[in-house]
Amino acid sequence: MNRNRHLVALGAASIALAAACQFEPTIVELHYSLNEEAIQSNNLLADDKNAQEHLSGALEFLFGTATNPSYVVLPDWRDEEFDPNNWGYYLLSDEEFDALKESNAWTYRVQIAAIEAGDLDAVEEPRYAGDLWARFQSLVADAPDDLDEPFDEDDPEWSYRDELIAVFESYYPNQRTTADLYRQQCFHCHGAEGGGNGSTADFLNPRPRDYRPGTFKFTALKDKAKPRHADLVRILKEGIYTTAMPSFRRFSDAQLNALADYVRLLAIRGETEILMIADFDPDEGMVPELLQENYELVVDRWRAASDSMIEYDGDVPRYDDHDAAERITRGEELYLSEKAANCVKCHGLEGRGDGESVKNNPDDATDDWGDPIKPRDLTRGVFRFGRRPIDIYRRIYAGINGTPMPEHFGMQIIDPETAETRNMTEDDIWDLVFFVRSLSDEKPVVHTETEEHGEASH
Amino acid sequence: MSNAAIARPLGLDPAGTVHVTHDHHELGFLRKYIFSVDHKVIGIQFLFTGLIMLLFGGLMAMAVRWQLAWPWTQMPILGKVLFPETGGVATPEGYTMLFTMHGTLMVFFVIIPLLTGTFGNYLIPLMIGAPDMAFPRLNMMGYWFWWPGIVCILLSFGAQGGGPAAGWTAYPPLSTIEAAAPGSNWGQNWWLLSLTFVGVSSMMGAVNYVTTIVKMRAPGMGFFRMPLSIWGLMIAALLQLFALPVLTAASFMQLFDRVFDAGFFTPPDIIINNFSPEAGATVDSVGNATGGHPLLWQHLFWFYSHPAVYIMVLPAMGFASDIISVHARKPIFGYKPMAYSMAAIAGLGFIVWGHHMFMSGMNPSVGLVFMTATMMIALPSAIKVFNWLGTLWGSRIRLNSAMLFALAFVAMFIIGGLSGIWMASTPPDIYIHDTYIIVAHFHYVVFAGSVMAIFGSLYHWFPKMFGRMMNETLGKIHFFGTFIFTNGVFYMMHQLGLAGLMRRTADPYAYETYAHLQPMNQFISICAFCLLGWQIFFVVNFFGSMIWGKRAPRNPWKATSLEWETPSPPGHGNFDKELAVYHGPYEYGVPGVEADFVPQTQKCEHVSAH
Amino acid sequence: MSQLKHFLFRITVAVLFVLVPILGVYTFVKAPEWRLWFPENVSSYGDEIDGLFHTITWMVGITFVGTEGVLVYLILRFSKKDASKANYTHGSHVLELIWTAIPALLLVFVAFSQMSVWSKIKINLPDGEYTAENPFMEVYGSQFDWRVRYPDADKNFSGADVIESAFDIYVPVDTKIVFRLKSRDVLHSFFVPKFRLKQDAVPGMNIPVWFEAEETGTYDLICAELCGWGHYKMAGKVHVLAQDEFDAWLEGRREALYSNGSED
Structure with a gap:
């Protein structure tokens, strides 16, 4: 037998193993596809591949890709200080924000405890929260040895430790991370563009919701109003019993809120798309003004303050009432x-x-x-x-x-x-x-x- | 009835008579290599088909491991084939299909056929000194009935909704109600049909093995002069004979449930995916029968599938015993206890099925009976291990590839056997039931145990099968990598199981309890990829040696049993000389004899009589 | 030279085989540190399960190290290139008796030592406020949700005032909770690792299960029986509250039943 050959083979194996341990799979950029059914309904567009590509590009300009979604902010909105990219976060009331912080504090209690103990090496990477981890690590990179040192010269009360904890407690996922979460948890039923056409969808009864028409069944609102943020979050939290939509309460409130934001983005994208398809005129092509008009129209529908919530003013009648x-x-x-x-x-x-x-x-x-x-x-x-x-x-x-x-x-x-x-x-x-x-x-x-x-x- | 009475009508010479290999009549290619009735050709057919299925099953395991290491990411290579519609990202229903098919393929298309089909066919007539099987045509049919099984299982992949996805255990109502899972459409029907064909194939084999062993032994070959391989194969065949009808019946019941809505396993008042079996698919349709019980299937299934575990390990134990004895140049220690303990394992194997069902809702009092019976089955297993160690004591070990794999079988079987005691104990089983500790346990028995024994047997009997020696260097390299990576894959699964990790979970890390287990799973997956990759050494060696290997003499290992009395490879009719057996198969190092082995056909007064 | 090569090879093989028990035991010793061990136990009977597990672990651990050690010793000791013959023996009746009797006794001991704990956990329900007929709650598995139902003030499980919710299960601490486990569709299994509690939910069956949590906190509830493509999604949480907190929670839920919707 030849010992050298054994050693070479074993050496090669261990090198391969060591190299493989460093391995991380990369995520390939995913693009939204167009709403085929809607396109089929407009013969003019259905035959025009070129126009379809324009539409696809226009939508990508407005909403980004499935791996990196983001809204284009219109000039008017800038004046109004409205940025749909931070929609959920900025609309949070103080109470909602406190509840969110509480939920985060619970979700990341292990990490926060480690920071409080000053053992930054023991802080574990939270799953489904890449942006949180990146922010934390960039802070750790410049963290002083003594975490009690002030984070900001101007505010001696606020120590580095407080800042590190705040990273976890005030966490609200960005759209990119949320798209990751959506891709891992929702994609296989609801599809990349929220068309309710993921790989599992055909088999489900009832079918998963198609967000693109912008219609949502279960809200607490009248007048067919667009669902409020709370309506979407409620579905995420409770699930829909007797359907394949489970409760997603194992994710933190921040993640669920961000997912609701993302569902809204998909719905707005889908509605804009449907409007653009309906308005398509081959002589004019994709008119930028029309695009902006439709986009603004859809976003405004969603922005409309929902004062149409159904409440009952009196006491809710009970079975043990005399009547x-x-x-x-x-x-x-x-x-x-x-x-x-x-x-x-x-x-x-x-x-x-x-x-x-x-x-x-x-x-x-x-x-x-x-x-x-x-x-x-x-x-x-x-x-x-x-x-x-x-x-x-x-x-x-x-x-x-x-x-x-x-x-x-x-x-x-x-x-x-x-x-x-x-x-x-x-x-x-x-x-x-x-x-x-x-x-x-x-x-x-x-x-x-x-x-x-x-x-x-x- | 004499041997001759059975053999003659089948066109065979009675066992033990001289059958000289003159090829009077040339058989065409088709009859010689494809529809052959020669047990050796059939054995090799089983071998090649089984190895291909092993590759398929292994690739599925790799896909499962990828998902567990890096959930919901693009799976390289395999992803393009398995999940083209998502760009290579696993789908949840695809994942359930993967582990279902991995289990099914490995159990029904790899381990059982490789052990009983390949070696059962190849070795039984050679080792007992028979010219062929008792029923050669039945034997051929046994192989060709396996093929519809393979076709059905392949068809199930392409079925609408995808392959079966209810686990290899196919628990109803998940498996019986079409609405319950995408894989429970036609995929599940194909799966059941496939199992039936495989069952028929195994049954034909089993009838043949038992008849051959009982009726066609060479003169002087008493039951207690048979090599332990034959004991293992015979007991496995008896297990098949008694247990398989139950599985076949159960499969038909499930098929009736699915196709004719018989409702054997469908309880009343269930609504699955908004389908109510009573109400039927639409408002107007006639409802299905219900009122069955899901646990019935579990009882029937495990009544077969627990003995099946022993079908998957008893022959391996026999092969390991033979290999160890030959290459340790020492008689097997405690031949009769070895044979009796195999019989005891088989007997007890029929009354332990309930230990799969401790958490199932079966009356927990019955669990105590099953627990005690299961504990008792550890006893013959322990006796076997001690006897293997006894065999090695004072031996002269040749550390060649075959022996290394046989020793690895013993080392790994100890782990798989001992971990069984945890899960046999009902209270700890509450926690560890269906966790990765179970996965570790049965992979240690079936992969690290039986597959190691299969590798060992291939290295050992390759010279007989193909007339050439395998390359020892490559064989040892193959052994080292396989041994290291096997343990790398399966050992830490014990600890994952202790941490509570459930099997069959596509993305466990969403649970707080499991979030920190991902790095360990990545390590396991990398080991698994290396394990599969490492088999390239085996493939190269196996096929290369067929062409370039050194020509093998009749008895390259200086072994005593009858298969080494024939040319390598043996011609049609196997034996080219008169056979008579004078003593047991393990006469190595007999004092007073010059050679260190005394073949069974050699009369020798120094051999202690038994 | 060939002698040296063979010696090195024997050593390599022996090291490979001996690494199995060494690393095997090492990983088990280190496992708690790596958090690859039982999560902490918070139920009243979990310690007994862990105790039995540890007893068996010690027994099988010693057997494991012993047999693997002997195997490695034998491999190393008897794989020399040696022209002499092996010991010629076909076995020993006495040894067979010894290594049959001792494991048999041990196994019988192990089997019998399990029985009282098993009957306490699974066969008998504890004496207490809740019984199989009058359970604390009902838990339903359904694809892919856990649903819990608390009875109304009259202990009815159907009716207007029954409280039903998904995902979250609330129970009071230090109370022997008996509940009924059901399934709406396929098999599920109710598994709370920190309670050491697992029980399949079988459609058509109504299985009484009990536990007593001894520490307040929130614990993962996991489905442990393949229930379809979304099996991995079927999560839940068990919240163990102090009795007064639980009462307040229950009261809050009862009131919320008749919410006029203003706080949604």
Whole structure:
């Protein structure tokens, strides 16, 4: 046998191993692709590859790439001191910022404890937070040995240690890091451009949301307003029960807020794209003014202050209120009556989501995203937006965006009892809420005399 | 019934009679090398197919390791093939498919066929002195029934929704309800069909092995004069015979669940991905039957798959025993305890399946019974290890490639065996169930154990199979790298498991508990890539030696058992001389004899009688 | 020269084999320092599980080092190039008896020493306020979420005042929590590493599980049974609160049920 050959081979192996340990994979730049379905709807553009490339370039100019997204800031906005790139962060109220800091302090408690102990080597790299780590390391590079030295000459109270901790506590991911997080956690369902067309999407029922039309189903708002930041964050935190959208609460509040920002960027990009496609005129090409106009239009829609939140002024009625039983009866009448809420048309006589409209309607009736419409089976007790009374109230009040579920408040109805024509009131909606919940709750009215026999019924 | 009565109708000479290799009738290429009924050709066919499947399974493992080291990044080379639609970034459902198929391929297409198919076919007639298998045509069919299995498993990759992704254990309802996972569409059907074909193939093999061993031994070859390899293969074949029908039945039940909505494993009142089995796919359709129980599958599956673990290790134990005895130039220590302990492992193997199900919701009281039985199965394993050590004591070891791999098998089997005691104990298993400690455990048994034994056996029997010697230098280089990287890959998985890391998790680092485990996983992955890369030495040696290797004599290792009595490679009909067996297979270093070995065919009064 | 080469080769092989137990034990000794060891235990029965694990670890560790050590010794000692013959022996009845009986006794001892802890954790439920019929909460696994349901004031698990939430589970400290584990769709497994608690959630079954957390804090809840493509996403947290904090939290949640939506 030849020992030298053994040694050479072993040496080569150890060198290869050592070299391999230094290895880090690189991320390849990812570009957004165009909304193919929208393009197909405009024949002029569908045949014009050149124009498509212009559109793609224009959108990339406005929104960057999937690995490095960023908004272009229009001159007007500069005057108003509005920068969509810092949208979420600057709109935080003081309380929200404090809550964010608290959440960060908890998420990075190990790192903060290490800084407090003065052991900077023991600070572990947090995952999914590349910008945070870069900032921390650049600070550590100039950190003095004594962390109690002031960070800034002018402010002796604020030590280096405080600054290092603040890096973690006031962390709010930048758009690039958020795009990384999106790519790792959301991309495979929602797709790179938020088209709801990731690799897993085809298999999911219901399909993942397509952000590009800018319509979001579940908000606390009326008038089909754009969702507030809080509405998007809420979905991220709670997930949507009975769908493949899980709760993402394992990420910090800062990360979820930043993800909501990114979803908004994708929605604005998608809406701008759809407008540009619709406005496309082959004689004029991609007009920069039109681009700016559409962009501003979409952003303004999202900027519009949402004072349209649905709140109920009084006390939310409860099952143990004395009139609960009547409310259920009234709600049932509204539910069943064709001239009133007419819920029965879709949700069916027993609330199983099998009304006439479903039975008569072929499967090709679709919602705004082209997915089949499935009225909720109300007997399951599953309410995707939440099961608090106010959540169901909001759904009935404002309807569900992008679906045939209409806004009920103010709807003209014929009162089932008095047969007068009138508009639907908040009270009517509460009656419906009571009835809808009674379909799934086993013992809705707790103070009636039949309570004792409740057990026997199941 | 005599040997002759069985053999004659099949066109065979009764065992033990002289069969001289004159090639009276030239067989065409197709009958000689493709649809051959010669057990040696079939064995080598199994070998090549198995090695190719080993490469496939290994590549899948690499893709899994890439994802675990650098989740959601562009996977080089493999990514382009596996995930073209995302530019090489793994998808979650793709990841589940990868580890499912890695497990399936390795168990059903690599380890079992390599051990029983390759060596079972090649060695059994040679070692017991038979001219061929008892049922040569059945034997050929056994190999060719494996192919539909391979075709089905390959088809499953291309199925709509992708390959099966419910784990190699295919637990329902994930595997039975199409809505539950993308891989639970046609991919899962192909998977089940594939398993059935592989099962039929194994069954044909098993019937053949047992019949051949029972009926076709050379004159004088008593059961207790058979090499331990034959014991291992026979017991493995018996395990197949008794356990496989259960898996086949269970696979059909699952197939019925999937295709005819039979509902054996579907409990009532479930809604998966907004599909309710009772309600059916649409409002109007007739619902499926439900009222089954998911645990039923687990019982049936593990009733086969636990014995399957022993199918994957008993032959390896036998080969290692033979290799160790030959290259240690010393009789095996405690031949009968070795054989009995294999039988004990097999027997106990049938009553321990529940230890896979301690956390499953099975009645926990039953867990205590399974725990005790599982503890007891450690006993014969321990006896075997002690006997191997006893064999080495006072021996004259030749440190060649075959021996190194056999010794590595013993060293690694100790680790795999001992770690089993942790998970056999029910309370610690609460914590370690389905963590990486389990992954470490079964890879130490099946990869570091059985695959090492397979490598050792290849180095040992290569001269017989191909008539040439393998290159020792390359063999040793292959051994060193394989040994180092195998431990590099699998040892630290124990500690990952202790830290709580769950298997089958595509991106564990999103959990706080696991965030700090990434560097260790990167180390493991790099070792895994090196391990695969290192096999180039084996490939070069294996194929190179077939062409350029030194011509092998009949008995290059100076071994005693019957396969070394034939030319290398043996001709059709195997033996070119009269055979009679006078003593056991491990007569090395017999005092009073000049040579340090006494072949089984040589009468010798110095050999202690047994 | 050939002699020297063979000697070096034997040494190399022996070193390679001996590195396995040496590095093996070393990594186990170092593992707590590298945080590749059990996370701290906060449940009332976790210490017993860890204790059993450690006992077994010592036993298998000694066996491991012993057998590997003997193997390496034998390899080194008997791989000399030696023209003489090996010891001619076919075994020893006495030795076989010894190395059958001793491991058998040890294994029986190990098996029996597990039983009381197992029956305490899994077979019997503890005496206390909560029972299988009257559990503290219900936990549902569903693709890919953990859902928890707290009963209303009348201990009903369905009805208007049931509190249901995703991801976060709140429990009081130092209380024997019995809960029912269910699944909505496929198999899941409820795994809290720091509680040393794992139990599969099986659709169609209603499995009572119990634990008692002894320290307040927030702990990872992990799905430990493959439940589909999003298995890795199925995370949760168990928050262990002091009793009064828990009561306040529960009260807050009960009130929030009837929120008028102004704080959303």
